[in-house]
Amino acid sequence: MCMTCGCGNAEVHVEGAEHKHTHTHADGTTHSHAHGHAHEPAHEHAHGHAQEPAREHAHAYAQESAHDHAHEHGHEHALEHAHEHGHVLAHEHGHEPAQEHAHEHAHEHAHEHAHEHAHEHAHEHARDHSQHPDATGMHTHADGTTHARPHQHPHEHPHEHPHEHAHEHAHEHAHEHAHEHAHEHAHEHAQEPGAGALHYGSGAAGTSAPGMTQARLVLIERDILGKNDAIARRNRAWLSCNGVFALNLVSSPGSGKTTLLVRTIEHLAGKLPVAVIEGDQQTTFDADRIRATGAPALQINTGKGCHLDAAMVETALGRLAPAADSVLMIENVGNLVCPAGFDLGEAHKVVVLSVTEGEDKPLKYPDMFHAASLMLLNKVDLLPHLSFDVERCVANARRINPGLEIVQVSATTGAGMDAWLAWIERGAGAARRQRAAKAQTPQRADLAAAPQRADLAAAPQRADLAAAPQRADLAAAPQRADLATAPQRADLAAAPQRADLASAPQRTEFATAPQRTALAAAPQRADPATAPQRADPATAPQAPDDVAELQRRVAELEAQLARLVSPRVVH
């Protein structure tokens, strides 16, 4: 099913893709993929990832022994990357003849990093066993427990298993071992009596609470739509760096979006370059119509999906490659409900409502009208034939979104088009100026070509999001700790005091000090069980994301305040 929206088996197709290997994934994206698998054992391999557009990724599996397994990942995954490897190994343990050993590896890697994740599994298991062909079977495991099992282990472990996981667990590697022999690997128990020592320090909490299992709380605080939002942020940064003014056009089906777009492109010809991303369940009709005007267009077919998401747009951006200082129109799937919740990275959502739909729509679909910056009231040429109350419609929309700008248009007669075009030109101008300003102070220069970049090793923010904070190539990691600490917190604390934002709302989440403190303090905590969490790809960006989010909201509110003070309703 579509991982984003849960709609059926989303067979998302982004037109124009030349795939070596067309993959339609559980998460609905398609990408190209060169796999070289040279190995014998049955290797079931399911990937789910929202991929960087136009990125080749090669998995090289070099298998020498029955179980030699080196992964090289030199690419960026915005999603969790679940590998399920069902191996049947030639793994004789010798205590029962010719025992087939189903070795389940469930690797969950939150790959928000662009470094080489060469897994070397220090398979302690193998080493320890080789030490001790002891009659009592006493051996020490990686986690420090020792126990005695009265069995013989004349092991030949052809168990070259290079995977290094810098994960904290009771057991050194994130495996569920389904072993045939009664051999507990999740060692949370004290040892057999009479063996000379009792070890309680091996449990997750590092200590023992009498009479209780070692249950504990792990703080997460992650937004469910975090994945989509993270990709949207990347899209937004890319668009901004390239001066592209992107609009997300939303409406119910049949409001006249495509016709309006065609007219808009015709009017802007020669003045502003326009590119279009079209979203529909099926067909390329809309993209075809756009292309007939001479503007480049890319169709995304969501299959059963009901909205475009940031990952789809990221892929489309890579293929479409809008020119610098151009306008990008994203015509979303016709739907007044779902697209409201999915940030694509656009500058604004523009809601198109036609006069044939009824003036109560803003009240019926408040989320969409709240999320939009501009409402185009379309098909006004039909007003003489309808009992549509324009004033009431405007009032309803303003009730949901007081700062909503409203323009009445007719795509067929051209009425109101000047105001709409002027609005676009203002936005495009601002985007252009922002790019010029950024070009002078290239703080995010590394994002300038983000969607097409094959090598993300240079992206400092990606590197430090790795789950292995001890790694040398994560010298950038301390920067994130900096971001999480005082200077940003001071900024956040200072923002509400700005005179011009005296009426700026403070998000209730930010107002709650303890959360901020926890995040700010976390990177410094020495506790090994929690430190990796803070560096964990999913939680590490929490602090800077909130900063970006707050900055975006502040900008939004400033704009709204300006509009409220001098309303610009063009009739």
Next chain:
Amino acid sequence: MHEMSLAESVREIVDETARANGAVRVAAVRLEIGRLAQVEIDAMKFAFDVVMRGSLADSARLEIVECDGAAWCMRCSQTVLIARRGDACPECDSHQLQVTGGDRMRVMEIEIE
């Protein structure tokens, strides 16, 4: 909207965190769902039970903390609580409100063993 896919996202977050912390089982999952978030709580509970089967959080206890919708009222210059978008300010009845909180859904914490 899309509670099943939201539950899938919750599962991914929970699985990842649980494994990173060496858990054998997840006993409880606490979600924070804002009143203004586009999430239907009952549908979420149902989807959660279905989606967690077979994972480390199979039969985990689900705790949902509903947090109020908050908005800044431009007329009375204060943050007020609202139940739905489109509601008027409970203090001054104005509709000039800017939503500031209660429009998100988050996985707050998990209890692991």
